[in-house]
Amino acid sequence: MGEIKRMDLEYSQLDSDRMRINVGPQHPSTHGVLRLEVEVDGEIVTEVVPHLGYLHRSFEKHCEKLNYQQIIPFIDRMDYISAMNNEWPYVMALEKMLDIKVPEKVEYIRVIVAELNRIANHQIAVATFGMDAGAFTPFLYYFRDREAIISILERLSGARLLYNYFRVGGMAADIYPGFKDDCLNVVKQVRKTNAEIMKLLIHNSIFIKRSANVGILTPEVAINYACSGPVLRGSGVAHDLRRDEPYSVYDRFDFEIPVGKGDVGVVGDCWNRNIVRVHEMEQSCRIIEQALAQMPETGDVKAMIPKRIKLPKGEVYMRTENPKGDLGFYIVSNGTDKPERMKARGTSFVNLSVIPEISKGYMFADLILILGSIDIVLGEVDR
Amino acid sequence: MGLLNRLDDPYEGGGIVLGKVEELLNWGRSKSDWYLHFGLACCAIEFMAMNASHFDFMRFGTIPRTSPRQADFIMVTGTVTFKMAERIKILYEQMAEPKYVISVGSCSNSGGPYWEHGYHVLKGVDRIIPVDVYIPGCPPRPEAFEEGMMQLQKKINQQAIFNKRKRIELEDSTKDESNKES
Numbered sequence: 178m179g180e181i182k183r184m185d186l187e188y189s190q191l192d193s194d195r196m197r198i199n200v201g202p203q204h205p206s207t208h209g210v211l212r213l214e215v216e217v218d219g220e221i222v223t224e225v226v227p228h229l230g231y232l233h234r235s236f237e238k239h240c241e242k243l244n245y246q247q248i249i250p251f252i253d254r255m256d257y258i259s260a261m262n263n264e265w266p267y268v269m270a271l272e273k274m275l276d277i278k279v280p281e282k283v284e285y286i287r288v289i290v291a292e293l294n295r296i297a298n299h300q301i302a303v304a305t306f307g308m309d310a311g312a313f314t315p316f317l318y319y320f321r322d323r324e325a326i327i328s329i330l331e332r333l334s335g336a337r338l339l340y341n342y343f344r345v346g347g348m349a350a351d352i353y354p355g356f357k358d359d360c361l362n363v364v365k366q367v368r369k370t371n372a373e374i375m376k377l378l379i380h381n382s383i384f385i386k387r388s389a390n391v392g393i394l395t396p397e398v399a400i401n402y403a404c405s406g407p408v409l410r411g412s413g414v415a416h417d418l419r420r421d422e423p424y425s426v427y428d429r430f431d432f433e434i435p436v437g438k439g440d441v442g443v444v445g446d447c448w449n450r451n452i453v454r455v456h457e458m459e460q461s462c463r464i465i466e467q468a469l470a471q472m473p474e475t476g477d478v479k480a481m482i483p484k485r486i487k488l489p490k491g492e493v494y495m496r497t498e499n500p501k502g503d504l505g506f507y508i509v510s511n512g513t514d515k516p517e518r519m520k521a522r523g524t525s526f527v528n529l530s531v532i533p534e535i536s537k538g539y540m541f542a543d544l545i546l547i548l549g550s551i552d553i554v555l556g557e558v559d560r
Numbered sequence: 561m562g563l564l565n566r567l568d569d570p571y572e573g574g575g576i577v578l579g580k581v582e583e584l585l586n587w588g589r590s591k592s593d594w595y596l597h598f599g600l601a602c603c604a605i606e607f608m609a610m611n612a613s614h615f616d617f618m619r620f621g622t623i624p625r626t627s628p629r630q631a632d633f634i635m636v637t638g639t640v641t642f643k644m645a646e647r648i649k650i651l652y653e654q655m656a657e658p659k660y661v662i663s664v665g666s667c668s669n670s671g672g673p674y675w676e677h678g679y680h681v682l683k684g685v686d687r688i689i690p691v692d693v694y695i696p697g698c699p700p701r702p703e704a705f706e707e708g709m710m711q712l713q714k715k716i717n718q719q720a721i722f723n724k725r726k727r728i729e730l731e732d733s734t735k736d737e738s739n740k741e742s
Contacts, residue, residue: 203651209601232601234678235678257601337699338606
């Protein structure tokens with residue numbers, strides 16, 4: 178036999194073809210019907226192009242065709258995980274235009290239901306993020322707890338997911354007897370499960386190896402891309418509209434704004450974005466407890482407003498802190514009972530735009546985690 | 561169900577079942593339906609709650625599959641837009657026979673709230689693929705999902721497998737006769 182020839186390979190000169198593959202629109206990890214066109218060099222992501230429009234449900238067209246009260250259910254269906262929070266900025270914008278003073282009790286009910294829904298949203302976010310990393314148990318634990326929140330909101334509004342509970346100048350219905358006890362039980366259970374999840378998922382060494390130092394979003398990039406919510410706070414920027422521009426009665430509560438501190442990994446990576454959500458649940462619990470203590474016992478939940486709302490000519494922009502970030506509604510009124518034009522600033526849409534920036538150079542499996550840590554809802558991206 | 565109860569009958573010492581092969585096949589098919597995990601919109605979140613510990617969808621013998629080639633039925637959960645309709649048709653065609661479709665929620669049943677002004681929404685998924693069971697609601701409650709699944713199992717249990725054409729002709733002729741009598 179001949180002798181073995183040794184080949185000297187210069188590895189830097191080896192060139193592999195780049196491949197373009199589609200992730201989605203039917204893919205279990207894209208959190209909906211998002212399609213990502215990914216260019217990979219072997220296993221390393223070199224380019225990501227998100228393709229939208231698979232759930233475009235003509236939100237702005239509906240706003241031009243329907244009157245102001247009829248629009249509220251369509252706002253529910255934008256970010257369908259946190260419907261209560263969605264309705265709030267829209268209703269507040271109308272109240273600002275009409276110059277309505279909302280009863281004190283209504284403000285407290287709004288704070289409580291919004292914070293309950295924020296907890297439910299973050300539970301889904303952390304649970305699905307765990308599932309993206311391969312942990313199935315937190316999903317089961319969080320959904321068990323979420324049922325308690327859902328049943329409170331169902332008893333208030335009559336629906337499990339899309340509530341249509343906010344009205345201009347008030348709420349659709351008053352709270353039921355025993356509402357306070359139910360809320361306090363939920364708060365207790367959420368704290369118990371979060372303590373469990375901290376051991377089970379957050380500080381699990383496999384989970385840390387998967388999510389720490391992955392998808393690093395620096396504060397400068399986050400601000401340049403107009404990111405908000407836990408995505409921005411995970412990068413260490415303490416920006417929260419509940420504190421910075423206090424609306425409703427948020428200035429009466431004592432709460433902190435959790436930011437990513439880089440206990441594990443680097444500030445702005447997937448792990449830090451995720452831990453912000455877990456800490457925010459605790460802060461929501463604190464707000465709920467304070468609001469329940471301060472809420473007036475009696476009072477009307479509906480302000481006196483005409484059945485057919487006609488806005489004066491003009492325009493209004495109102496934004497609030499949604500679980501996913503800043504959600505704003507810009508309404509142009511022409512003096513009739515239908516808006517001339519309405520624009521929603523979808524949080525998920527803005528946060529999604531940062532994906533091509535932060536997923537370059539990571540492994541393909543990390544791309545799924547980065548997408549999960551951004552926590553998008555396609556109903557809000559495509560609208 | 562009937563098949564297992566018959567094993568207890570004291571027929572030749574027990575343990576023997578007399579029945580049709582068709583019943584056995586239908587029993588097997590209805591009790592282990594794997595579905596294509598296919599979340600589109602709001603109903604998918606309710607379906608996630610359905611899959612979780614509180615309602616436990618897997619007790620029906622269903623397992624989520626991510627590939628249409630391993631799935632027995634497809635659950636269309638949410639709004640079907642024109643852009644997505646194309647993909648749903650392709651996914652349905654990729655599934656192996658026998659295949660079933662459950663349409664979940666108002667949007668995929670008829671267009672739902674987007675029926676009137678939704679210029680980009682398909683007015684019912686039954687315009688592109690045949691639907692076996694419709695589950696109403698916007699979104700449906702988990703109990704409605706259970707009822708829909710039970711209806712699908714009922715439908716599978718009643719289906720004909722052998723001599724389909726002959727039987728359908730026979731049924732039609734008997735129907736005609738009964739119509740004449742009445």
